[in-house]
Amino acid sequence: MxxxxxxxxxxxxxxxxxxxxxxxxxxxxxxxxxxxxxxxxxxxxxxxxxxxxxxxxxxxxxxxxxxxxxxxxxxxxxxxxxxxxxxxxxxxxxxxxxxxxxxxxxxxxxxxxxxxxxxxxxxxTARYVAALSGTNTRLLDTRKTLPGLRYPEKYAVTVGGGVNHRTNLADMLMLKDNHIDRAGGIPQAMAALRKAYENSMEIMPPVEIECRSLEEVVQAVAENPARIMFDNMDPPTMRRARALVPQGIETEASGGVDLDSIAAVAASGTDFVSVGRITHSAxxxxxxxxxxxxxxx
Structure with missing residues (x-):
């Protein structure tokens, strides 16, 4: 470094x-x-x-x-x-x-x-990165950081060989379950995002869509976001979800990943796996x- x-x-x-x-x-x-x-x-x-x-x-x-x-x-x-x-x-x-x-x-x-x-x-972080050795999956951090220490902690992740996810809520727009449920579904939530930016001078940041099921993955693919997150899916379901996502859309696995399970998650072929414990529990x-x-x- x-x-x-x-x-x-x-x-x-x-x-x-x-x-x-x-x-x-x-x-x-x-x-x-x-x-x-x-x-x-x-x-x-x-x-x-x-x-x-x-x-x-x-x-x-x-x-x-x-x-x-x-x-x-x-x-x-x-x-x-x-x-x-x-x-x-x-x-x-x-x-x-x-x-x-x-x-x-x-x-x-x-x-x-x-x-x-x-x-x-x-x-x-280095231990998790080592567990991903031999795969194409990269380790992401999260916003599960100590208040006031977001940037130092995310810097430390890079020292250990990890990759920074968004440092704040504006770096990437993330449609999570609460947004999707409130809007009435993934298409409606994406429409709300596009409407918010269509009359703005601001360029809409890249969008990530959190998916809880294969049905939601299909809906998310139709919206062509920058990234699709497989939220708390088991490895077999994750492999099926990954097969539904075409080239050009990144994929991320998230939820309950630890050193014992990360290799199986990576075997699904996801581009990224995010792990909160590398910052909140180190x-x-x-x-x-x-x-x-x-x-x-």
């Missing part, structure tokens, strides 16, 4: 959301009254962030952003012995930091929370910060 991939992902509004999350995290901690009492402004600390388990590493470029938010980046020396997105062994030093003691200690938990959480998502990776005091000059 590397820094370039991080900067490419976190541009524009994605970067604004990331910086807002960092500011909120620092604000939640409040002033570090303990460190302010024990350390003087002249005290310097040397620290290193260490992987406590074998892991992918996601979130290292957040370290200077946290220090910058504290106004301490210029007073700090940073070194990253490994690249962002690298797979490291337990005991690997992933960052070295020297700077004002109060700033280092104030930022410690925020840095570790981001790196541990994002690296954990990358690790779980265990944090174990990283720690080890500190060493430097005497005052």
């Amino acid at each position: 590397g820094l370039a991939a991080f900067d490419d992902f976190f541009s524009g509004h994605a970067r604004r959301y990331l910086l807002a999350a960092i500011e909120l995290a620092l604000s939640e901690d409040g002033p570090d009254l303990t460190s302010l009492a024990v350390f003087s402004p002249q005290d310097i600390l040397r620290a290193r962030i260490v992987a406590k388990e074998d892991s992918l590493v996601a979130g290292l470029p957040i370290v200077p952003l946290v220090l910058s938010a504290l106004g301490a980046l210029a007073a700090c020396d940073l070194d990253f012995p490994v690249d962002e997105g690298a797979r490291v062994d337990r005991g690997t030093v992933v960052c070295r930091l020297t700077g004002p003691a109060v700033a280092v200690l104030k930022s410690e938990r925020v840095m570790l929370n981001f790196i541990s959480h994002l690296s954990g998502i990358a690790n779980l 265990p944090a990776a174990d990283f720690s910060m080890q500190l060493e005091s430097i005497p005052r000059a």
Whole structure:
């Protein structure tokens, strides 16, 4: 991945959301009254962030952003012995930091929370991607993310080899069961979407239609959407559904997919499989910060 991939992902509004999350995290901690009492402004600390388990590493470029938010980046020396997105062994030093003691200690938990959480998502994503090895099915994330952390979490999915689905409700229009039932069916729901955009200066985003049955798949194909979702179908039904969809329309499997079932889902031939648990249930990776005091000059 590397820094370039991080900067490419976190541009524009994605970067604004990331910086807002960092500011909120620092604000939640409040002033570090303990460190302010024990350390003087002249005290310097040397620290290193260490992987406590074998892991992918996601979130290292957040370290200077946290220090910058504290106004301490210029007073700090940073070194990253490994690249962002690298797979490291337990005991690997992933960052070295020297700077004002109060700033280092104030930022410690925020840095570790981001790196541990994002690296954990990358690790779980990589396990699902590995389970799809040998197939043409790609892993999608969902909007099942922690509030305020949508973009960092979806970035971590890319570190693990997954593909981002829509980051917000406007990226792709999705006709779900509630829309279809309210409109009276898939044709009526599509007609409502087209009507909403026909007199608008906006270009209608691509449409995905969620289907619960083979009958709905047939109806969806007639509307020629960008993608058709097979919602909570078992693998045999999914294979029959996939056979109904012509080339040019993408297919996605969704609903209850886990590591035990994903290979069978992929065998149906779907283009994508979406898994919410890679973001909402990923265990944090174990990283720690080890500190060493430097005497005052």
